[in-house]
Amino acid sequence: MDYYEFSFKVTTEEDYQRDLLLQAIAEAGFDTFEETPEGFNAYISQSAYDRDLLEKALTPFYAMFRFSYEQKLIPKKNWNEVWESNFEPITIDNKCFVRATFHEPRPEFPIEIVIDPRMSFGTGHHQTTAMMIRFLLEDSMQDKRVLDMGCGTGILAILARKLGASEVTAIDYDPVCYESAIENAALNETDGIQVLCGSKEAIPHATFDVIIANINRNILLDQISRYAEAMAAGGILYLSGFYNEDCAALMEEAGRYSFSFLDKKEQDNWAALKLLKA
Secondary structure (H helix, E strand, C coil): CCEEEEEEEEECCCHHHHHHHHHHHHHCCCCEEEEECCEEEEEEECCCCCHHHHHHHHHHHCCCCEEEEEEEEECHHHHHHHHHHHCCCEEECCCEEEECCCCCCCCCCCEEEECCCCECCCCCCCHHHHHHHHHHHHCCCCCCEEEEECCCCCHHHHHHHHCCCCEEEEEECCHHHHHHHHHHHHHCCCCCEEEEECCHHHCCCCCEEEEEEECCHHHHHHHHHHHHHHEEEEEEEEEEEEEHHHHHHHHHHHHCCCEEEEEEEEECCEEEEEEEEC
């Protein structure tokens, strides 16, 4: 099967706008995405591509921010080569090895996570995901009940389970991410992970010891109050998906719900916060 690759260049200071654009494109039939320095690549099979449907999905965004795209056809014989050339295995703090299905295992690492690169948001390559992995590796997940919001490929949910979490709930509003998280949990033979499709309304009426949310500033500001309702006293909230200058607004909102600052990580102006629920 031949695929179209659409290379999007996006100019916006608000990450949530890019996320909305991604969601609209996914609803137009695109099933695979790859982050790039200037935006992202989106892929769709030649048989599924509908130009009118794509333009209808893009129309509301032309007035919101600047973006452009280029289109090219990727023949079937090159498809695996494209993914293999764009997905390199990574190591985090010499403790965690993240690889694709076509990479060789590295048993010398204490933790190995296998991610199918068809959905490459959440492979550990992005700064925000890498910082969240470091936070989880530093702390104890043993016997904890964990909620992973905006789970993407499920990489953080899988890591929490491998670190000893008793049960993990992973949620994403994007059906592609939902399917990806289920597939990757199976690839890693990690049972005990419940994957749900939705947003904050999908959070079960349960109490969690740890909540992981690697999304974006605006969604986090909207959802922090729900995280507080779902978290046990003394629980830990990990936040990322935003820039360093967004930390003040997030800390102010979290403070309204009895969260206090514990730690912070920074990488290339991206930031991650670790908060304590009183």
